[in-house]
Amino acid sequence: MTQSIEETRSEFIEKIGVMAQTDGLPRIAGRMLGLFVWDVEAIAFGDLAEQLQVSRGSISTATRILEERRLIKRVAKPGDRQDYFQLAENPYAKMLDYYAETLGHTQAEITDTIDRIPADETVIRARVTAYADFYKSMAGALGKIAKDLDRA
Amino acid sequence: MTQSIEETRSEFIEKIGVMAQTDGLPRIAGRMLGLFVWDVEAIAFGDLAEQLQVSRGSISTATRILEERRLIKRVAKPGDRQDYFQLAENPYAKMLDYYAETLGHTQAEITDTIDRIPADETVIRARVTAYADFYKSMAGALGKIAKDLDRA
DNA sequence: TCTTTTGTTTAATTAAGTTTGAACATACTG
DNA sequence: CAGTATGTTCAAACTTAATTAAACAAAAGA
Numbered sequence: 595m596t597q598s599i600e601e602t603r604s605e606f607i608e609k610i611g612v613m614a615q616t617d618g619l620p621r622i623a624g625r626m627l628g629l630f631v632w633d634v635e636a637i638a639f640g641d642l643a644e645q646l647q648v649s650r651g652s653i654s655t656a657t658r659i660l661e662e663r664r665l666i667k668r669v670a671k672p673g674d675r676q677d678y679f680q681l682a683e684n685p686y687a688k689m690l691d692y693y694a695e696t697l698g699h700t701q702a703e704i705t706d707t708i709d710r711i712p713a714d715e716t717v718i719r720a721r722v723t724a725y726a727d728f729y730k731s732m733a734g735a736l737g738k739i740a741k742d743l744d745r746a
Numbered sequence: 747m748t749q750s751i752e753e754t755r756s757e758f759i760e761k762i763g764v765m766a767q768t769d770g771l772p773r774i775a776g777r778m779l780g781l782f783v784w785d786v787e788a789i790a791f792g793d794l795a796e797q798l799q800v801s802r803g804s805i806s807t808a809t810r811i812l813e814e815r816r817l818i819k820r821v822a823k824p825g826d827r828q829d830y831f832q833l834a835e836n837p838y839a840k841m842l843d844y845y846a847e848t849l850g851h852t853q854a855e856i857t858d859t860i861d862r863i864p865a866d867e868t869v870i871r872a873r874v875t876a877y878a879d880f881y882k883s884m885a886g887a888l889g890k891i892a893k894d895l896d897r898a
Numbered sequence: 899t900c901t902t903t904t905g906t907t908t909a910a911t912t913a914a915g916t917t918t919g920a921a922c923a924t925a926c927t928g
Numbered sequence: 929c930a931g932t933a934t935g936t937t938c939a940a941a942c943t944t945a946a947t948t949a950a951a952c953a954a955a956a957g958a
Contacts, residue, residue, distance in 0.1 A: 631874060631877050648917075651935095651938090655937095675926065675934065676934070686877070690884070696768065721786070735887045736884070739883055772945080800947075802904085802906090803905090827956070
């Protein structure tokens with residue numbers, strides 16, 4: 595089975611789009627991420643809409659989401675009024691930071707519950723605490739990888 | 747603000763239900779998980795439907811999902827035809843295993859793409875490989891925590 | 899055997915989230 | 929200034945996933 599590089603690229607973009615849904619990203623944002631992982635060159639706002647075959651509104655939403663997660667950055671090009679986008683520096687460290695942050699938030703929510711459990715309910719406190727610790731250790735581990743990636 | 751333990755329990759269950767959606771669990775499965783984290787005693791199938799105020803069909807689906815992820819186990823009680831459920835042993839290690847497995851699968855998908863990129867496309871290969879490595883390191887880290895939790 | 903209980907399956911409904919398209923605001927161009 | 933290009937916002941349309949309710953199968957009692 596022979597496949598052109600354009601086909602491989604297109605398949606990759608779609609694949610990342612599907613998988614991104616696992617990470618709580620809309621499909622278009624995932625496809626966009628795949629595109630930016632593949633392409634080195636910055637891409638214009640309008641070209642994104644054309645390449646991904648979606649509305650400009652969707653591009654606006656997806657770029658905002660990816661920017662908020664610090665996975666892409668918006669750049670300017672001299673002589674072109676359009677916004678350009680490209681993958682951010684250390685995008686995977688940023689992604690890990692985001693996960694660690696989310697997990698830390700979850701842990702805080704659970705800890706908030708623990709504080710409301712009467713002290714004499716030792717069994718329940720222990721069980722809920724074990725659950726909170728689980729999120730804590732995950733957040734810690736991912737935060738650590740993020741740091742490792744950052745200095746690479 | 748004073749709150750009965752029943753209210754705290756109920757809030758906790760709802761809270762986990764909402765947060766579980768982040769993990770790709772249906773809300774009912776998440777609420778059920780919260781319930782099992784809180785309660786030590788095994789709970790009957792019928793009681794689950796009543797306590798969570800959902801249909802028996804939903805209980806069937808949610809228990810299946812949580813069993814597949816090895817987070818709860820189905821147990822029998824002498825003198826009662828109903829199925830009983832309770833939190834599994836080392837549930838958080840199981841949860842981490844599941845995440846690690848999912849991430850490993852994602853990595854494999856990306857690696858599959860790498861194999862189709864022509865060898866002379868060094869830049870693209872490097873970029874996609876960095877993305878695959880990111881999933882690899884995450885899977886590795888979570889797998890490691892899972893082991894640590896298991897021997898605790 | 900007939901009825902009841904229990905849990906699963908599936909078709910239909912409901913709810914939730916995504917995507918679009920039009921309206922809008924802003925800035926640029928001639 | 930008028931017209932065009934650019935990006936955002938938001939209501940509506942669409943899509944997908946979750947939930948229910950009813951039908952079903954299996955097992956237990958009577």
